[in-house]
Amino acid sequence: xxxxxxxIYKEFLVLIRDRAGLAILFxxxxxxxxxxxxxxxxxxxxxxxxxxSMILVNNDNDSLGQAxxxxxxxxxxxxxxxxxDGKKITExxxxxxxxxxDYKIGIIIPERATDAIxxxxxxxxxxxxxxxxxxxxxxxxxxxxxxxxxxxxxATSQSFKNSVMSSLKEFxxxxxxxxxxxxxxxxxxxxxPDQKPIKFESFETIKYKEVYASTTxxxxxxNSVQHNVPAWTMFAMFFIVLPLAGNIIKERDDGSAFRLKTxxxxxxxxxxxxxxxxxxxxxxxxxxxxxxxxxxxPLMGLPQLEIGPHKIALGVMAISSGLAATGYGVALGTIxxxxxxxxxxxxxxxxxxxxxGGIWVPVYVMPHTIRIISQFSPLHWGLNGFYxxxxxGGDLMVVLAETAxxxxxxxxxxxxxxxxxxxxxxx
Amino acid sequence: MQEKEQIIExxxxxxxxxxxxxxxxxxxxxxxxxxxIYGLLGPNGAGKxxxxxxxxxxxxxxxxxxxxxxxxxQNSADKIKSIIGVVPQxxxxxxxxxxxxxxxxxxxxxxxxxxxxxxxIKECLELFGLEKNAxxxxxxxxxxxxxxxxxxxxxxxxxxxxxxxxxxxxxDVQSRNVILEHxxxxxxxxxxxxxxxxxxxxxENFCSRVxxxxxxxxxxxxxxxxLINSKEEYSxxxxxxxxxxxxxxxxx
Numbered sequence: 034x035x036x037x038x039x040x041i042y043k044e045f046l047v048l049i050r051d052r053a054g055l056a057i058l059f060x061x062x063x064x065x066x067x068x069x070x071x072x073x074x075x076x077x078x079x080x081x082x083x084x085x086s087m088i089l090v091n092n093d094n095d096s097l098g099q100a101x102x103x104x105x106x107x108x109x110x111x112x113x114x115x116x117x118d119g120k121k122i123t124e125x126x127x128x129x130x131x132x133x134x135d136y137k138i139g140i141i142i143p144e145r146a147t148d149a150i151x152x153x154x155x156x157x158x159x160x161x162x163x164x165x166x167x168x169x170x171x172x173x174x175x176x177x178x179x180x181x182x183x184x185x186x187x188a189t190s191q192s193f194k195n196s197v198m199s200s201l202k203e204f205x206x207x208x209x210x211x212x213x214x215x216x217x218x219x220x221x222x223x224x225x226p227d228q229k230p231i232k233f234e235s236f237e238t239i240k241y242k243e244v245y246a247s248t249t250x251x252x253x254x255x256n257s258v259q260h261n262v263p264a265w266t267m268f269a270m271f272f273i274v275l276p277l278a279g280n281i282i283k284e285r286d287d288g289s290a291f292r293l294k295t296x297x298x299x300x301x302x303x304x305x306x307x308x309x310x311x312x313x314x315x316x317x318x319x320x321x322x323x324x325x326x327x328x329x330x331p332l333m334g335l336p337q338l339e340i341g342p343h344k345i346a347l348g349v350m351a352i353s354s355g356l357a358a359t360g361y362g363v364a365l366g367t368i369x370x371x372x373x374x375x376x377x378x379x380x381x382x383x384x385x386x387x388x389x390g391g392i393w394v395p396v397y398v399m400p401h402t403i404r405i406i407s408q409f410s411p412l413h414w415g416l417n418g419f420y421x422x423x424x425x426g427g428d429l430m431v432v433l434a435e436t437a438x439x440x441x442x443x444x445x446x447x448x449x450x451x452x453x454x455x456x457x458x459x460x
Numbered sequence: 461m462q463e464k465e466q467i468i469e470x471x472x473x474x475x476x477x478x479x480x481x482x483x484x485x486x487x488x489x490x491x492x493x494x495x496x497i498y499g500l501l502g503p504n505g506a507g508k509x510x511x512x513x514x515x516x517x518x519x520x521x522x523x524x525x526x527x528x529x530x531x532x533x534q535n536s537a538d539k540i541k542s543i544i545g546v547v548p549q550x551x552x553x554x555x556x557x558x559x560x561x562x563x564x565x566x567x568x569x570x571x572x573x574x575x576x577x578x579x580x581i582k583e584c585l586e587l588f589g590l591e592k593n594a595x596x597x598x599x600x601x602x603x604x605x606x607x608x609x610x611x612x613x614x615x616x617x618x619x620x621x622x623x624x625x626x627x628x629x630x631x632d633v634q635s636r637n638v639i640l641e642h643x644x645x646x647x648x649x650x651x652x653x654x655x656x657x658x659x660x661x662x663x664e665n666f667c668s669r670v671x672x673x674x675x676x677x678x679x680x681x682x683x684x685x686x687l688i689n690s691k692e693e694y695s696x697x698x699x700x701x702x703x704x705x706x707x708x709x710x711x712x
Contacts, residue, residue, distance in 0.1 A: 035568055035571070035573060036568060036569055036571075039564070039565055039568035039569065040565070040569075042565075043554065043557070043561070043565045046554075046556070046557055046561060047554055047556055047557065050556035050557070050597075051556060287550060287551070287552065287553075287555075288548045288549075288550030288551065288552030289552045289553065289554060291518070291546075291548050291550070291552060292546060292548060292552040292566070292613065292614075293569065294516075294517075294518055295516040295517065295518065295541060295544065295546040295623075296541055296566070296569045296570060297538040297541045297542045297569070297570065297571065298538070298569060457519075458518070458519045458520065459478075459519065459520070
């Protein structure tokens with residue numbers, strides 16, 4: 034035990050004496066989590082909150098143009114730009130402004146678009162009423178198409194494009210219904226002159242109620258902070274692999290490992306002391322990142338992180354994730370022969386684990402094969418566990434499976450390191 | 461005449477590294493007696509480091525056996541490791557720790573503790589003239605001071621055998637004298653020293669016996685004076701060394 038304690042104390046001293054390294058260990062994850070949450074916050078907010086600028090060229094100057102213009106203004110989804118330097122924007126200008134990326138989207142409503150809709154509606158009604166031979170109703174049945182042109186910046190995301198298209202479709206279909214109803218009621222009035230004209234009223238028959246499913250009584254509101262803090266905390270904690278592997282390689286390079294190997298005591302004792310100290314660092318990083326979510330993020334206009342009632346589950350998940358990360362660091366440091374190997378392989382493998390784990394793109398939208406592979410990413414287990422706690426209100430029992438997987442990964446990594454170390458002795 | 465007590469017995473030791481069909485050491489046998497200063501001399505790639513590594517228990521031989529104080533690594537690795545002290549050629553210390561912190565850590569690893577360890581650190585630091593620098597970090601030390609602390613870390617637990625790999629490389633004459641003087645003192649107290657060096661003059665004066673090895677074989681072995689007197693053309697250990705290992709440059 035004395036060897037283990039002394040080794041832990043030595044690792045602690047080596048760590049705290051490296052001020053720059055220590056600052057990097059704690060400051061970089063905090064910077065990462067803040068920046069990533071701020072960036073990702075936009076995608077979690079509604080389009081309305083983001084308020085994207087959009088060019089509108091209304092050449093119709095009638096009901097359709099007015100309906101789209103009013104709809105866009107009223108929706109407050111977009112910041113509508115119709116004039117530049119006091120002059121109305123032309124279609125050519127709009128196309129150029131979107132093409133250069135100055136605006137994400139430009140909508141061009143053509144001339145006489147409303148007339149065309151009216152004609153189409155009348156044609157439809159005429160077709161319906163032609164058997165009644167309603168006086169005054171023309172025999173027009175020919176339909177004409179209306180092309181509302183939408184210029185889109187190729188860099189625009191598909192989801193944003195979809196939300197604009199669905200908004201436009203909503204405005205135009207509303208107008209079409211109104212026009213149809215108006216013309217229908219006029220035609221009906223001609224058939225039955227004694228009846229009072231019917232007034233059009235829009236109404237919603239189906240309403241949607243959004244409820245976030247949770248295993249607890251308290252509904253946890255998913256937001257950018259609840260999603261991003263656990264995700265990036267997991268990612269940052271895994272980066273402990275690099276300084277830990279570097280520590281092992283440095284000890285080997287400067288000959289201390291050689292001296293230690295000639296002393297009584299096992300390789301495992303030395304590695305456990307490193308694991309203990311670096312696990313402490315990972316746990317401290319975790320606490321600091323949570324504190325940033327609770328106290329610093331609200332000061333930056335972000336929602337406050339809700340830790341929830343299951344703090345023991347959270348602690349167990351943090352320790353399991355830390356152990357998985359330190360185990361990986363020990364294996365990497367034992368196998369890699371140079372700092373360059375460890376740094377490159379370590380960083381890239383963590384990014385791959387993170388990508389597979391669903392840190393950037395949710396696992397459920399990944400292709401089938403990748404979804405299967407992602408089941409073997411420790412970051413996937415960790416992220417799932419944290420989501421269970423932060424978003425689904427899960428307790429210790431809920432995260433038990435993820436915890437077990439992370440601990441098994443730790444043991445497996447340690448075994449790899451021990452086997453490789455023993456294999457080296459037989460070289 | 462009383463037979464000298466052996467502390468190290470090497471029997472038909474051979475080592476092939478994986479992927480190599482040339483032996484790093486080839487069927488060597490030698491005995492080292494208690495209280496000797498035994499020099500392993502040879503050009504680069506001769507097999508000195510491989511021999512020392514096997515003696516330290518870093519890895520095993522391909523064939524042959526090593527007995528240290530009557531014990532073998534297969535059965536008594538920790539016991540053997542507690543009676544040996546290793547002074548590597550590299551400064552195998554933690555630069556950000558002080559001399560005292562380094563020595564305390566390595567002392568604990570050897571199983572020393574409490575007052576015994578404290579007194580031993582004080583004693584060793586005084587012996588090597590470093591007592592005033594006990595609380596300075598290693599990275600602030602001169603090359604000679606680092607070498608001395610490097611040696612202390614290997615002798616702190618009063619081992620029966622000390623392996624010294626080029627203990628005076630890169631140090632000034634003053635530091636070299638201090639180091640060799642104190643190592644002699646330690647040897648006089650009964651400690652066996654196994655020593656490697658490229659400094660032939662130093663080896664000639666320091667060692668009680670030497671073995672010149674090359675290409676994994678022991679070419680000659682004996683007391684430096686006896687070896688020098690064995691042929692007329694030999695004037696010193698260096699002339700023997702060059703005569704039997706050749707003048708061609710060696711790679712690692």
